[in-house]
Amino acid sequence: MTAPSPVHRRPMLEINRLEKRFGETRVLTSIDLSVAPGELVFVIGPSGSGKSTMLRCCNRLEEPSSGTILLDGEHVTDCRGAALDRMRLKIGMVFQGFHLYPHKSVLGNVMLAQIRALKRPKAEAKARAMEMLEHVGLAHKADAMPAELSGGQQQRVATARALALDPKVMLFDEPTSALDPELVGSVLKVMRRLRDEGMTMLVVSHEMGFAREAADRVVFMDGGVVVEAGPPEAIFGNPQSDRLKSFLARVSKDEE
Amino acid sequence: MGDFLDLFLNFEIMAKSWPLLAKGLGITAKLCAAVIGLGLAGGLMLALGALSPRRWLKWPAIAFIDLFRAIPPLVLLVFVFSGLPFAGLDLTPFLAVVIAFFLNNSAYYAEVFRAGIQSVPKGQAEAARATGLSQPQAMLHVILPQAVRNVLPDLLSNTVEVVKLTSLASVVSLAELLYSANMARSVTYNSSPLVLAALIYLAILWPLVRLISRYQRGLAAH
Secondary structure, three states, rough: OOOOOOOOOOOEEEEEEEEEEEEOOEEEEEEEEOOOOEEEEEOOOOOOOHHHHHHHHHHOOOOOEEEEEEOOOOOOOOOOHHHHHHHHEEEEEEOOOOOOOOOOOOOHHHHHHHHHHHOHHHHHHHHHHHHHHHHHHHHOOOOOOOHHOOHHHHHHHHHHHOOOOOOOEEEEEOOOHHHHHHHHHHHHHHHHHHHHHHOOEEEEEEOOHHHHHHHHHEEEOOOEEEEEEEEEHHHOOOOOOHHHHHHHHHHHHHHH | OOOHHHHHOOOOHHHHHHHHHHHHHHHHHHHHHHHHHHHHHHHHHHHHHHHOOHHHHHHHHHHHHHHHHHHHHHHHHHHHHHHHHHHHHOOOOOHHHHHHHHHHHHHHHHHHHHHHHHHHHHHHHHHHHHHHHHHHHHHHHHHHHHHHHHHHHHHHHHHHHHHHHHHHHHHHHHOOOOHHHHHHHHHHHHEEEEEEEEHHHHHHHHHHHHHHHHHHHHHHHO
């Protein structure tokens, strides 16, 4: 049994006792984490702490070794085959490396899964794609090829591609880590706007400033376990564990 | 010098033998269409099999590819044409050639497709699957278009080899281009029909070879 969530509404995303082992190596140990509807939860931690693996378990790009994951009360972990594909439509994901399809235009990137997976009529998919590109400020690049875009623009297209499927939750896996510093702002701006519109978001990122300002809750992971979780003021202003304290000290040193 | 021209570049004999060679060219074209079409389709299936995580698909596909890449195509052809009738399978020369070269050629195309698919970064498949595309959809719409583009020069090179390979069919008396030219030679006691056949092969394949070189230079420039 997991402890009742402090949020009274049913969590949008609920991770219970998640474990992940690669062979003999245990990468995640008994992770419990829930994200309320409209909540932005930030996951921080040193590299190798398992935070990306945890995120990738949420849409089963990584297969959990044990534990359950629920999206809006539905089991993600029980899905097989076509049911898993349908479940993934409700879970948007943005990757560190963007992974736009290089052989398709920006518009084609945002339309593909709408047409093939969601079975939307082409005209509707196109309208929705344009709407989403507008949303991330790139409608004027609809006909461009991904290679013609900056990293920040590519990441915003990748976000539009996920959003066009009307997901219930968005997962961001270090969305700004591969970007030049001057391009980070445009991506964070899109994320901030999504948050303001009530999107449920689980974000793995090193953008501490953004976490402090925009997150509802911050989760600190280290060595495959959740070490500390709480509102950003508590996590950054009053860290309890030594591991978090030393992590924050290291990070702030890097940022100087 | 006059003898040489008379024996190898006798235009009169070339013109006379042209109808026969044209017929042979027609059969060569049909043969190419069948072997290339089947080879591409079979090669793609074999490549997908060889890359499958399912062992019962993977190992037979790899065994097939290895086996038919290691057997000389001429040996395979003679076996299919002359060996299989003993097992009660009597094949026309055309069918024997198609089967033998399909076995050989699909194995080669499979290796090219496999290299192409493996050249596409893993993140592409992950992005596709994360947006709810099924495995076949991700393969068809995301992986394969990039894979084919990456190995297009190799696919074309292999296709050139297939066209040249079809001349081996003359061994089993299939009246394709080379066989027809050789017939014309033995009837006329003159080698000009063979030269004409060589020129026809050249006319077909030279543009292809040029295209491959240009494409490879283009890729290198990127």
